Amino acid sequence: xxxxxxxxxxxxxxxxxxxxxxxxxxxxxxxxxxxxxxxxxxxxxxxxxxxxxxxxxxxxxxxxxxxxxxxxxxxxxxxxxxxxxxx
DNA sequence: CAGATGACGATCA
DNA sequence: CTGATCGCCATCT
Numbered sequence: 001x002x003x004x005x006x007x008x009x010x011x012x013x014x015x016x017x018x019x020x021x022x023x024x025x026x027x028x029x030x031x032x033x034x035x036x037x038x039x040x041x042x043x044x045x046x047x048x049x050x051x052x053x054x055x056x057x058x059x060x061x062x063x064x065x066x067x068x069x070x071x072x073x074x075x076x077x078x079x080x081x082x083x084x085x086x087x
Numbered sequence: 088c089a090g091a092t093g094a095c096g097a098t099c100a
Numbered sequence: 101c102t103g104a105t106c107g108c109c110a111t112c113t
Contacts, residue, residue: 003110003111004109004110004111005110005111022095022096023094023095023096024095024096027095027109032109032110034095034096034108034109035095035108035109035110036095036096036108036109037093037094037095037096037107037108037109037110038093038095038108038109038110038111039094039095039109039110040093040094040095041092041093041094041095041109041110041111042094042110042111043094044093044094045094045111046094053094056094057094058094058095058096059095059096059097060095060096
């Protein structure tokens with residue numbers, strides 16, 4: 001729990017359900033503003049499956065991973081969580 | 088240490 | 101608005 005990656009994972013794990021964070025925001029929360037790229041690289045390795053990478057999106061809100069990775073589209077997951085909140 | 092890589096971000100054409 | 105390029109940062113070889 002020393003590497004930047006560990007911090008990033010912790011932050012992403014704290015993302016509230018139905019919400020989404022940009023890589024820049026996660027990097028900032030991790031203590032390294034502007035390190036969106038580094039965050040993406042770390043996420044790509046995805047060492048922790050407990051980290052909801054699908055809640056992490058770009059500034060554009062496109063691409064993020066988990067895109068059909070486990071048979072479910074990222075949008076489907078977010079939509080499901082949002083519906084859960086609305087319910 | 089230096090070079091290469093990558094789920095990004097912003098700016099330029 | 102879309103596509104392409106440069107820049108930023110962390111990790112790996």
